[in-house]
Amino acid sequence: MNHIPVLIILFPLCGAVLCPLISFLNPAWGKRAVVGTLFASFALSVIQLAGIVQTGEPVHYWMGGWAPPYGIEFVIDGVNGIIIVLVAFIGAFTSLFSSPFEEANPNHRFKSAGYYSILCFLVIGLLGLSSTGDAFNLYVFMEIVALSGYGLIAIGEEKGPIAAFRYLLTGTIGACMYLMGVGFLYSATGTLNMADLAIKLKEIDNTHIIILAMACMIVGFGIKMALFPLHGWQPPAHSYAHPAADPMIAGVMIKIPAYGMMRFFFCIFEETHPAAEVVFNIIGVMAVCGILFGSLKALRYDKYNKILAYSSIGQVGYIALGISLGNFYGLVGAVLHILSHAFMKTGLFYTSAALKYKFGIHYTDELGQIYRKMPVTGTAMVALSLSMIGLPPFAGFFSKWYLALGAIQNGQYFYVAVLIVSSLLSAIYFFRIFERLFMGEEKQLEDHYPAAEHGRKEVPLRMIIPVVIAAVMVVLLGLGNTFIVNNVLEITVMEVFLG
Amino acid sequence: MDKVKITGVIVIIAGVILAGFILGDFLPTVGDATSSANSYLSPYYIEHALHDTEAPNLVTAVLADYRGFDTLFETCVMFLAGVTALMVLLSKRKIVKGQRNPSDTNGISFSGTVLDTAFRVLIPVILIYAFYVLAHGEISLGGGFQAGALLAIAYMIDRLIPSFQNRLGFFTEETAAMTAGVGVFIYIFTGILPMFNGGNFLEYGKLPFEFAVEAAVMLHPVGIFLIELGVTVCVMATIINILEVVLERTKFDD
Amino acid sequence: MIDILQGFLAEKGIYMLTFILMGLGIFGMICCGNYMKKVVCMNIMQVAIIFFFLTLGQKDGGTLPVLVKDIFEAEAYINPLPHALMLTAIVVSLGTTGVALALLMKIKEIYGTIEEEEITGKGWKK
Numbered sequence: 014m015n016h017i018p019v020l021i022i023l024f025p026l027c028g029a030v031l032c033p034l035i036s037f038l039n040p041a042w043g044k045r046a047v048v049g050t051l052f053a054s055f056a057l058s059v060i061q062l063a064g065i066v067q068t069g070e071p072v073h074y075w076m077g078g079w080a081p082p083y084g085i086e087f088v089i090d091g092v093n094g095i096i097i098v099l100v101a102f103i104g105a106f107t108s109l110f111s112s113p114f115e116e117a118n119p120n121h122r123f124k125s126a127g128y129y130s131i132l133c134f135l136v137i138g139l140l141g142l143s144s145t146g147d148a149f150n151l152y153v154f155m156e157i158v159a160l161s162g163y164g165l166i167a168i169g170e171e172k173g174p175i176a177a178f179r180y181l182l183t184g185t186i187g188a189c190m191y192l193m194g195v196g197f198l199y200s201a202t203g204t205l206n207m208a209d210l211a212i213k214l215k216e217i218d219n220t221h222i223i224i225l226a227m228a229c230m231i232v233g234f235g236i237k238m239a240l241f242p243l244h245g246w247q248p249p250a251h252s253y254a255h256p257a258a259d260p261m262i263a264g265v266m267i268k269i270p271a272y273g274m275m276r277f278f279f280c281i282f283e284e285t286h287p288a289a290e291v292v293f294n295i296i297g298v299m300a301v302c303g304i305l306f307g308s309l310k311a312l313r314y315d316k317y318n319k320i321l322a323y324s325s326i327g328q329v330g331y332i333a334l335g336i337s338l339g340n341f342y343g344l345v346g347a348v349l350h351i352l353s354h355a356f357m358k359t360g361l362f363y364t365s366a367a368l369k370y371k372f373g374i375h376y377t378d379e380l381g382q383i384y385r386k387m388p389v390t391g392t393a394m395v396a397l398s399l400s401m402i403g404l405p406p407f408a409g410f411f412s413k414w415y416l417a418l419g420a421i422q423n424g425q426y427f428y429v430a431v432l433i434v435s436s437l438l439s440a441i442y443f444f445r446i447f448e449r450l451f452m453g454e455e456k457q458l459e460d461h462y463p464a465a466e467h468g469r470k471e472v473p474l475r476m477i478i479p480v481v482i483a484a485v486m487v488v489l490l491g492l493g494n495t496f497i498v499n500n501v502l503e504i505t506v507m508e509v510f511l512g
Numbered sequence: 513m514d515k516v517k518i519t520g521v522i523v524i525i526a527g528v529i530l531a532g533f534i535l536g537d538f539l540p541t542v543g544d545a546t547s548s549a550n551s552y553l554s555p556y557y558i559e560h561a562l563h564d565t566e567a568p569n570l571v572t573a574v575l576a577d578y579r580g581f582d583t584l585f586e587t588c589v590m591f592l593a594g595v596t597a598l599m600v601l602l603s604k605r606k607i608v609k610g611q612r613n614p615s616d617t618n619g620i621s622f623s624g625t626v627l628d629t630a631f632r633v634l635i636p637v638i639l640i641y642a643f644y645v646l647a648h649g650e651i652s653l654g655g656g657f658q659a660g661a662l663l664a665i666a667y668m669i670d671r672l673i674p675s676f677q678n679r680l681g682f683f684t685e686e687t688a689a690m691t692a693g694v695g696v697f698i699y700i701f702t703g704i705l706p707m708f709n710g711g712n713f714l715e716y717g718k719l720p721f722e723f724a725v726e727a728a729v730m731l732h733p734v735g736i737f738l739i740e741l742g743v744t745v746c747v748m749a750t751i752i753n754i755l756e757v758v759l760e761r762t763k764f765d766d
Numbered sequence: 767m768i769d770i771l772q773g774f775l776a777e778k779g780i781y782m783l784t785f786i787l788m789g790l791g792i793f794g795m796i797c798c799g800n801y802m803k804k805v806v807c808m809n810i811m812q813v814a815i816i817f818f819f820l821t822l823g824q825k826d827g828g829t830l831p832v833l834v835k836d837i838f839e840a841e842a843y844i845n846p847l848p849h850a851l852m853l854t855a856i857v858v859s860l861g862t863t864g865v866a867l868a869l870l871m872k873i874k875e876i877y878g879t880i881e882e883e884e885i886t887g888k889g890w891k892k
Contacts, residue, residue, distance in 0.1 A: 016707055016712070016713070019712075019713045023700065023704065023713070026588070026700060027697065027700060030588075030591060030693040030694075030696040030697050030700070031693055031697060032693070033595070033686070033689045033690045033693050034690045034693055034694060037686070037690055074712065074713075075712055076580070076581040076712065076713055076714055077577065077578065077580055077581065077712060077713070077714040077715050077716070078711055078712045078715035078717065078718075079578055082552070082553060083553065083556060083557070083578055084578050084579070085579055085581045085582065122686065123598070123602070123685075123686045123689070124599075124602060127595050127598060127599040127602075127689070128599065130595055130693075131592065131595060131596060131599065134588065134592050137588075141585070149582065149851055149854075150581065150582055150585075152855075153582055153585045153586060153589070153854060153858070154585065156589055156858045156861075156862075157585060157588060157589060157592065159862075160589060160592045160593060160596060160861060160862065160865060161592060161596075163596060163865055163869070164592070164595070164596035164599055164600070164865070167596070167599070167600045167869055167872070168599050168600065174600065174869050174872045174873050174876065175873055175876075175877075175885065177600075177869055178801065178866065178869045178870070178873060181862065181865065181866055181869065182795055182804055182808060185808050185811075185812070185862055186792065186795065186811070189788075189811055189812060189815050192815050192819075192855065193788075193815055193818065196815070196818055196819050196822065199549055199819075199822065199848075200539060200540055200547070200548065200549045200822050201548060202548055202552070203548040203549050203550070203551060203552035203553060203554075204552055204553060205553075217548075219538055221538045222538045222539075225538075515796070515797060516797045519793055519796045519797050520793065520797075523789045523792065523793045524789075526789065527785065527786065527789050530785050531782065531785075539778060539781050540822070541777040541778065542776075542777055542778065542779075542780055542781075542821055542824055543777075543824045543825060543826040544825075544826075545825040545826065545828070545840075545841050547822075549822045549823065549845065549848075550822075550823065550825060550845050553847055554823075554840065554845040554846065554847055555840035557846055557847065558831075558833075558838070558839075558840045558843050558846070559838055559840060561833070562833055562838075568832055568833040569831070569832050569833075570831040570832065570833065570843065570846035571831050571832075571846045571849045571850050571853070573846075574846050574847055574849075574850040575850040575853060575854075579850060582851075582854055583854070586853075586854045586857045586858065589857060589858050589861045590857060590860070590861055592861065593860070593861030593862070593864045593865050594864070596865050596868070597864055597865055597867075597868035600865070600868045600869055600872050601868050601871060601872060652832060653830075653832065657853065657857065750864075754864050754868070757868065758867075758868075758871070761871060761875075
């Protein structure tokens with residue numbers, strides 16, 4: 014029972030490394046092994062979160078039996094537990110969603126096995142990034158996430174390899190900056206464990222190295238989460254990734270480093286440090302520029318994936334805005350936005366992949382009257398887009414509401430203005446999509462999955478279920494939002510970040 | 513303005529700021545044995561490693577025992593790099609089971625009298641040295657990564673020098689990826705075994721091999737050897753994987 | 767004056783060199799036109815970080831971190847922890863370089879060139 018923190022990572026790990034071997038013997042079973050282990054991991058993560066909420070104590074797991082500063086430990090508290098459930102959930106459903114894209118081909122045994130292995134490693138890396146309590150271990154998990162990202166983007170569409178190469182160069186600079194930050198912290202304190210660092214950083218009186226370490230962390234995490242001036246790799250990478258893995262990449266992969274940044278800035282560096290205010294202001298400026306840049310640039314493009322990619326830059330700006338506010342409502346808004354935007358963006362990329370699978374649609378002007386041929390996908394697109402704009406009762410409204418409350422609490426009314434302006438701008442490009450969807454003229458498109466053959470009007474069942482679940486979760490997160498914030502987030506955010 | 517000039521100016525400004533910081537005494541003196549970096553965790557490792565893990569090589573003790581979890585994911589990074597290189601450069605030809613592909617037989621070979629004789633002597637020596645480095649990883653310098661690289665070198669010499677039909681080792685790209693997966697699985701399995709015996713993941717003191725050793729602390733070298741074996745297999749298979757993937761698309765003109 | 771300079775170089779000089787190396791690596795990654803040169807500069811930058819960590823672990827008069835018979839004092843050996851961490855960093859950099867070279871081969875196959883201006887000219891919009 015107490016081995017759950019490591020079992021969540023071990024099950025998918027065994028699935029991922031044995032997938033090539035199993036596929037050699039029987040191609041379909043390799044795929045099923047990965048999907049099965051990811052669902053098992055999701056079940057375990059729910060059990061773990063239930064345990065944490067019940068006892069109210071964080072869970073510690075010592076690897077190798079060595080006590081913390083000498084060994085590595087996993088620390089799972091309330092906020093962590095929720096993010097692990099989120100990553101496992103989306104990972105399991107994305108692996109289910111990708112099965113029609115990667116039909117097991119007996120002539121080319123390795124193709125689907127390699128894809129599933131890399132996707133599973135992406136999920137493992139993200140799970141590990143959220144659970145670990147050791148600064149250097151976080152670097153290793155970050156590199157696993159990055160390498161699997163490079164792989165999944167490179168096997169994508171036409172400009173995939175070059176988008177992956179540019180992401181590789183930028184991502185390596187980010188990881189090296191993070192490593193340099195860890196090096197500075199190690200030279201000042203002599204330890205690598207996060208809880209230990211928090212204690213020791215209060216005792217040293219050398220403030221310059223803390224400022225330098227904070228700057229390195231901002232650059233390192235900023236590159237990984239595509240914060241404003243460091244976002245250059247993101248639009249091509251998210252537009253040209255493999256369509257079935259894109260939901261995972263665009264929805265979850267850029268959020269977990271934002272959680273890592275929260276962990277570093279609120280649990281390790283103390284907020285009362287004199288340089289902290291300047292640092293938070295810098296993050297705030299980057300966030301505001303990112304929000305406005307993302308929303309404005311998304312108006313220019315007609316390619317569906319590119320619009321969604323630029324809109325992600327803006328949404329990550331919201332999370333960074335929550336971090337820079339630093340007070341209770343700001344952090345609750347940031348964590349809630351991680352949850353709700355993960356479902357919204359993942360759902361939108363599911364619909365984009367479904368459109369590509371059935372009709373080969375890449376541009377929004379080919380979307381005319383598609384809701385007649387794909388009713389479920391069309392409804393989900395409408396629901397998710399309304400949530401992205403920020404209309405109640407969908408989930409997108411509530412996270413922006415908490416961020417606005419946090420800004421008012423701090424007296425920074427400029428941020429409230431930015432929030433309103435960006436919501437209006439996203440309304441413009443999403444309503445343009447609606448206009449083409451409902452009132453565009455119908456294009457003659459080649460149907461790759463015809464209804465007559467398969468007895469179903471839409472895409473296969475394995476693809477429809479994740480789309481529907483994403484849309485339903487967005488509605489549920491919106492309606493059940495007070496329950497989540499009052500019973501779970503308030504206590505955990507207060508205790509973990511501000512306690 | 514020119515991209516080179518802008519970047520140059522930014523880098524020089526950053527460098528000057530950093531130099532100012534360094535002059536301001538914030539990094540420890542090089543070689544200071546009492547700096548904070550050297551005086552919290554490392555005296556513990558130096559003084560207790562032999563007692564806790566029976567491994568005189570302190571770097572192996574830290575890498576494979578105290579921080580063995582990091583090493584597991586480092587091995588996974590190697591496996592991932594091999595699989596990713598394979599997926600990116602996946603060839604379009606159909607691989608029919610059992611049939612040798614015609615392009616393989618125009619093999620690349622560098623044979624000549626000297627090389628033909630030399631490689632027959634070199635390969636056994638390298639193999640013996642690789643197993644020595646693997647087995648002595650915890651006593652003197654060595655370890656799993658180095659042994660894996662040496663085994664891959666032995667395979668590389670065998671692959672490049674004789675012609676395709678006369679070579680001794682037979683790995684294809686997919687077989688190499690599978691072997692790398694098996695290597696990582698050996699590592700994970702060594703970590704899972706203590707969990708059945710009441711210990712945590714990778715806790716070598718609770719491995720169920722008590723019948724084979726005299727004291728519980730001697731289980732640690734057994735555990736370290738098993739994980740280094742897994743690391744060796746994975747590293748060797750990944751290097752062979754990348755070699756085969758690259759060789760398939762290379763044309764030699766001479 | 768010379769003594770101050772010598773003292774500075776002996777105590778903190780290596781840090782200056784590692785930061786210069788890292789600056790050169792990042793400058794090369796941004797400004798070189800050929801993708802292969804960018805990969806080489808990426809390696810230079812990673813090596814600079816590795817040197818930085820290893821310098822933190824030096825001790826005057828310490829020997830290799832392999833225990834010699836019957837000597838257990840902490841001052842006799844250099845710090846083993848940065849060496850273990852940097853073994854991991856070296857392996858990660860090897861993996862990243864392997865993937866980068868595979869991607870370069872694929873790019874050369876698709877575009878026929880690995881110069882940045884020619885690829886930008888062939889329709890890759892920045």
